[in-house]
Amino acid sequence: MNSNPIKVGIIGVHPEKGWAATAHIPALKALPEFRITAVSHNKPEIARAAALKFGADHGFGTTDELVNDPNVDLVVVTVKVPRHLELVTKALVAGKAVFSEWPLGMNLPDAETMLALAKSKNVFTAIGLQTRSVPAVSYMRDLIKNGYVGDVLSVSIIGSGIIWGEEISESYQYTLDMANGASMLHVPFAHTLDAALYALGLGLKSVSGALSNSRSAVRIAETGNQIAFTAPDQIVVGGLLENGAALSAHFRGGLSRGTNFHIEINGTKGDLILTSPVGYVGLGGFTLKGAQRDEQMHELPVPSDYETSGLEDGFSQSVGVAYSRIASDITNHTNLSPTFEDAVNLHRILNAIWSGKAEPHDV
Known part of the structure; x- marks a missing residue:
């Protein structure tokens, strides 16, 4: 285990279904550069169940709790596109690095708004173009x-x-x-x-x-x-x-x-x-x-x-490669991630x- 892993908080996690559980969590579990410290869901009981199942320290019922958790370095947004602008904005305002699923926004103006905010905060960003x-x-x-x-x-x-x-x-x-x-x-x-x-x-x-x-x-x-x-x-x-x-x-x-x-x-x-x-x-x-x-x-x-070792061909493997590139960018200041x-x-x-x-x- 990495002695100083990147601490990840994932917005939109269900213990039994969804993109986070299908692709992101298996990828993160396979990479010692990361540790899942927090997950959230708009239903607190589901958030707690997801935290228990996936070994996260906290299961939050609100995005505000997750993005303001000092034990979260990287906020991952895995919910449907219509909520991206709201949730990414909260993470950026909190000064957190952000990995958002693609599409970044519902439209070009939304995406441009998030890019401008990220630049003003001078924080790391990555977009889920895992292909x-x-x-x-x-x-x-x-x-x-x-x-x-x-x-x-x-x-x-x-x-x-x-x-x-x-x-x-x-x-x-x-x-x-x-x-x-x-x-x-x-x-x-x-x-x-x-x-x-x-x-x-x-x-x-x-x-x-x-x-x-x-x-x-x-x-x-x-x-x-x-x-x-x-x-x-x-x-x-x-x-x-x-x-x-x-x-x-x-x-x-x-x-x-x-x-x-x-x-x-x-x-x-x-x-x-x-x-x-x-x-x-x-x-x-x-x-x-x-x-x-x-x-x-x-x-x-x-x-x-x-x-990526330990991951089968398909979604979790390409997401795993994306995360390994993110780890290099954050830790070694490379420029591998979109x-x-x-x-x-x-x-x-x-x-x-x-x-x-x-x-x-x-x-």
Whole structure:
């Protein structure tokens, strides 16, 4: 055990379910650089049960108690997006380092507000763009950086939202309202685009997009009721990278019987293809293939040193890699983690896609 671990307080923890229990806590438990000292839930009895189960010192019924606890160094925000502005603001005002799940805010102005406050407080921030921590994506980035594909010529992306199809769970109903900032555009598409740009080591020079609904209604799984489907279930994006290479992307709601996840990078010296049987970059199960010169496409196994020991492929592993980078940033003053500034930049790209067009200086 680290003699001086980073003390973590997690907002929004249930002992039996939820993103914190599924991904964050297993990751933190596997890393000696951290210790969970506090958890919170808006129901005090649930907070206490979560603290008991996960070994936290305190289970708080309010956010104010957690962010003002002197035994919390890093506040982690794992609740639904509509509450991010309120809760992140409280943590920043208390002077705490903050790791917020993505999306940072429901919209660009919210994200910009949190970034400005973080800068004024001069505190450490990290954003949950954990797709950058997926071992296959990190390996892909290093291959490109070391010249495997040569100069990038084009990037093609196909993805499926998994939800936003013909049926949706009641707990995800809030994702059907674009105003909540958790639609297919904001979550699986944004994570996938961010992963691709991170692997490329390139930004976007220009981007435009079109969003549409191929379904007018969606069925609630628990009740069978049909409700209006207003969030886009089709996303088509085109753009140019900083080096002039073309980028195209198509995301569709639900799951396809064919291709559900595919990122293809074509270059002057070689090609890389990242695939998965599911439609979301965070779920794991990736296969990375490549070829140079006259080679046939062949699998490129990801070296074991890209993985976090003790964590299985999937959510908790990518979150674990993200936390190990956060530990390095806080302790050794490295710059490995995506920050609130990165979050604002991604929000700006989504805004440009949503509006239908963007000039280079907009992204």
